[in-house]
Amino acid sequence: MTTIDQGALNGTRAGTSWRACRFSGLRIESSAEALIKVNAVAAVLFLALGGLMGLMVALTRWPAVQLLPAEWFYLVLTGHGANVLLFWIIFFEIAVLYFASAVILGSRLAAPKIAWFAFLLMVVGAVMANYAVLRGDSTVMFTSYPPMMASQWFYLSLIIFAVGALIAVFVFFATLVVAKNERTYDGSVPLVTFGAITAGIIAVFTLASGAIILIPTWLWSLGLITNIDTLMYKVVWWGMGHSSQQINVSAHVSIWYAIGAMVVGAKPLSEKVSRMAFFMYILFLQLASAHHILAEPGMSSSWKIVNTSYMMYLAVMGSMIHGLTVPGAIEAAQRRNGFTRGAFEWLTKAPWGNPAFAGMFLSLVMFGFIGGISGVVLGTEQLNVLMHNTIYVPGHFHGTVVAGTTLAFMAMTYLVVPLIFQRDILWPGLAKWQPFVFGIGAGGISLFMMGAGTLGVARRHWDMSLTDAAHAYEFPAAAYLMMGLNGISAIMAAVGGVMFIVIVVGSILAGPRLDQPGAKLTFPLHDKSREAVSEYGSHATLKLPGTLILVGIFFACFILYYFVNWKYLSELWLFN
Amino acid sequence: MAIHPPSNRLWWKEPIHGIELAWIVIAFLWGLFMFFFMIAWHFIGQQNLSNETYKIKPEVYAERVEAFAAEFQAVADDGTPLEEDGVPVVRPPVGGDAYILARLWEFWPILELKKGESYRIHLSSADWQHGFSLQPTNINISVHPGYEHIITLTPTESGSFGIVCNEFCGIGHHTMTGRIRIVD
Ligand code: HEM
Ligand SMILES: [Cu+2]
Ligand SMILES: [Cu+2]
Numbered sequence: 001m002t003t004i005d006q007g008a009l010n011g012t013r014a015g016t017s018w019r020a021c022r023f024s025g026l027r028i029e030s031s032a033e034a035l036i037k038v039n040a041v042a043a044v045l046f047l048a049l050g051g052l053m054g055l056m057v058a059l060t061r062w063p064a065v066q067l068l069p070a071e072w073f074y075l076v077l078t079g080h081g082a083n084v085l086l087f088w089i090i091f092f093e094i095a096v097l098y099f100a101s102a103v104i105l106g107s108r109l110a111a112p113k114i115a116w117f118a119f120l121l122m123v124v125g126a127v128m129a130n131y132a133v134l135r136g137d138s139t140v141m142f143t144s145y146p147p148m149m150a151s152q153w154f155y156l157s158l159i160i161f162a163v164g165a166l167i168a169v170f171v172f173f174a175t176l177v178v179a180k181n182e183r184t185y186d187g188s189v190p191l192v193t194f195g196a197i198t199a200g201i202i203a204v205f206t207l208a209s210g211a212i213i214l215i216p217t218w219l220w221s222l223g224l225i226t227n228i229d230t231l232m233y234k235v236v237w238w239g240m241g242h243s244s245q246q247i248n249v250s251a252h253v254s255i256w257y258a259i260g261a262m263v264v265g266a267k268p269l270s271e272k273v274s275r276m277a278f279f280m281y282i283l284f285l286q287l288a289s290a291h292h293i294l295a296e297p298g299m300s301s302s303w304k305i306v307n308t309s310y311m312m313y314l315a316v317m318g319s320m321i322h323g324l325t326v327p328g329a330i331e332a333a334q335r336r337n338g339f340t341r342g343a344f345e346w347l348t349k350a351p352w353g354n355p356a357f358a359g360m361f362l363s364l365v366m367f368g369f370i371g372g373i374s375g376v377v378l379g380t381e382q383l384n385v386l387m388h389n390t391i392y393v394p395g396h397f398h399g400t401v402v403a404g405t406t407l408a409f410m411a412m413t414y415l416v417v418p419l420i421f422q423r424d425i426l427w428p429g430l431a432k433w434q435p436f437v438f439g440i441g442a443g444g445i446s447l448f449m450m451g452a453g454t455l456g457v458a459r460r461h462w463d464m465s466l467t468d469a470a471h472a473y474e475f476p477a478a479a480y481l482m483m484g485l486n487g488i489s490a491i492m493a494a495v496g497g498v499m500f501i502v503i504v505v506g507s508i509l510a511g512p513r514l515d516q517p518g519a520k521l522t523f524p525l526h527d528k529s530r531e532a533v534s535e536y537g538s539h540a541t542l543k544l545p546g547t548l549i550l551v552g553i554f555f556a557c558f559i560l561y562y563f564v565n566w567k568y569l570s571e572l573w574l575f576n
Numbered sequence: 577m578a579i580h581p582p583s584n585r586l587w588w589k590e591p592i593h594g595i596e597l598a599w600i601v602i603a604f605l606w607g608l609f610m611f612f613f614m615i616a617w618h619f620i621g622q623q624n625l626s627n628e629t630y631k632i633k634p635e636v637y638a639e640r641v642e643a644f645a646a647e648f649q650a651v652a653d654d655g656t657p658l659e660e661d662g663v664p665v666v667r668p669p670v671g672g673d674a675y676i677l678a679r680l681w682e683f684w685p686i687l688e689l690k691k692g693e694s695y696r697i698h699l700s701s702a703d704w705q706h707g708f709s710l711q712p713t714n715i716n717i718s719v720h721p722g723y724e725h726i727i728t729l730t731p732t733e734s735g736s737f738g739i740v741c742n743e744f745c746g747i748g749h750h751t752m753t754g755r756i757r758i759v760d
Binding site (some may be wrong): 140231297376387389460470569 | 584625714741744749
């Protein structure tokens with residue numbers, strides 16, 4: 001590991017203190033470690049709060065239960081969106097960025113004081129947003145479409161949070177520069193860091209468009225601006241809202257590669273291909289807010305078609321490539337590890353008992369099959385009209401951001417706790433099941449909301465039976481069934497979420513200490529000495545039959561589902 | 577490993593593996609196909625959202641809808657104006673303009689259209705954003721204040737259809753509905 005040796009030579013600088021990680025061989029600097037800790041802890045706390053709100057929302061949408069009164073439902077739904085999509089995800093992403101720069105490159109963190117200041121701003125913003133929402137005068141959903149107006153505190157809190165996050169992203173970039181100047185690594189940055197750089201670049205664009213739209217909106221709430229154009233607001237708002245989802249994708253794909261590397265010893269099949277796939281996210285995603293505007297008046301069809309696809313869906317292609325190269329790298333690694341029988345021994349004998357691996361692989365599969373396919377269908381100009389603003393939309397993005405991103409982040413936490421907090425995982429028996437309980441619950445809410453949306457049920461809606469409405473309308477019984485199953489899946493996801501939080505908080509506070517000599521990990525990292533062969537295949541002979549079958553199934557599902565929706569569209573009333 | 581610098585310093589010179597190359601080509605062609613299919617549907621399909629939109633002041637739009645409803649108010653055989661749930665039923669001329677006003681919290685008025693005939697449906701809001709969700713047909717369109725959106729709609733089945741608001745529009749959002757009647 002030339003990385004570490006070089007770092008030891010060059011990385012000593014007054015005022016920094018270091019330790020070597022006994023399990024991974026990584027060199028870890030103390031301020032980087034502290035900032036990863038606080039950001040990860042804040043993330044988990046906001047997940048706990050937001051997840052609880054998610055459960056209450058889902059139980060309210062279960063017609064037989066209808067837990068909350070209407071006013072509370074809309075308030076809690078606003079809080080749910082903000083706490084999970086913004087605060088949980090972004091705090092965790094900042095931890096990931098610091099990990100992918102300082103820890104993986106064996107560097108010190110640039111400007112730790114500024115990083116602390118950024119953290120402070122983010123905490124202030126997040127707490128203030130919850131205050132604004134709970135006061136009850138900011139029930140506008142986290143998208144806050146005008147002319148519905150929230151209190152000034154709501155907009156201000158999001159601005160403060162975004163500025164904090166932006167500063168943290170700059171600390172990440174500065175750390176990359178420090179690592180390069182102090183030559184803590186040799187050659188090009190590792191793939192995981194490259195993926196994190198992608199996430200960081202997109203984050204800058206995103207947070208900038210967030211500021212562009214939220215600052216005038218805030219001035220409007222103060223009465224300094226009289227009018228906000230509703231359509232332009234959506235176009236710019238989704239410039240932030242959509243691109244920020246691409247940060248999540250870049251971050252969780254990096255995590256897939258990282259967990260594959262750390263747990264089974266996966267190497268990218270080809271550095272060039274995997275990096276190119278990340279690069280596509282940057283090139284082709286910036287204006288993809290278009291697919292949120294497909295059912296809006298006032299934009300031309302050609303604008304919609306071009307901006308929803310950039311002619312050839314190259315960002316989708318980026319994800320499809322990772323969808324091959326991530327399982328492919330794992331298959332190749334497992335074959336090196338000696339699991340060579342049949343097409344799938346590498347998968348059946350994979351370390352499913354390790355929650356980091358299980359969470360990662362479930363995240364990969366569900367992100368592709370549920371979130372990915374439904375996302376492309378929703379983002380098709382004409383097909384969007386079939387499900388715009390129905391509960392299909394939350395179904396789709398719980399497939400991406402819950403079954404995909406959140407599950408991947410949870411999986412990563414099972415490595416962060418031992419490596420950064422130096423505490424072993426408590427209750428391994430429980431931890432083993434956690435990704436499955438949460439994953440199946442999250443997959444369930446995604447699929448059942450998609451099902452109900454296909455039957456027309458609206459999103460952000462307190463009463464699908466429309467009891468108090470001026471004109472009655474009765475949704476089909478199947479739609480009620482779907483919302484009931486959604487409620488049951490939500491309970492399962494919530495149980496998985498509670499398990500996660502209990503395990504993580506318990507381990508951090510009371511897990512067996514790993515900084516003692518002789519301490520061992522309950523869930524071991526990849527042990528290179530156990531590899532059966534040091535190289536698997538060559539460029540000419542690499543065989544990945546299992547991955548090819550999985551990718552083939554995926555592609556068949558994709559095509560089938562795509563055309564089923566066109567068929568469904570063709571049976572609607574005619575409109576143009 | 578993915579957490580270490582590439583073992584081959586000249587990684588960008590490595591050849592791309594056959595499996596990866598094949599998948600890249602397939603994904604690329606599929607992406608191109610999906611792009612062209614959206615364009616193609618404008619020619620071969622009969623469900624394309626119109627983009628005919630005009631800026632309009634919400635008050636002006638509301639007046640237009642009132643005038644429209646008064647002019648084409650449906651009357652029963654005995655001459656009394658037709659209503660449902662206290663809302664007038666309006667019969668726009670076949671092929672002509674028909675207006676729907678989205679406002680807190682209803683879609684107003686009720687339209688009665690003929691199956692198989694086309695109408696120019698105008699959609700706009702008097703106040704906040706709303707969501708026009710025609711059920712069980714499942715046609716979903718956003719409605720903005722200040723923008724008058726015109727779609728040419730041809731119903732292909734008869735019966736009574738619900739309009740459910742699916743853009744959050746405040747505390748009465750879940751009470752916001754409307755209706756379209758289609759007669760043979
Ligand atoms: C226990 C886990 C969760 C459950 C049971 C759950 C359930 C739900 C439900 C039922 C809705 C409401 C759909 C509607 O009425 O429109 C919703 C909305 C939403 N959820 Fe979750 N969710 C969970 C976790 C998460 C996580 C981890 C994230 C993000 C990472 C997330 C992001 C969102 C967002 C952004 C919305 C949309 C809010 C809005 O429409 O303004 N959820 N969730
Ligand atoms: Cu409404
Ligand atoms: Cu509404």
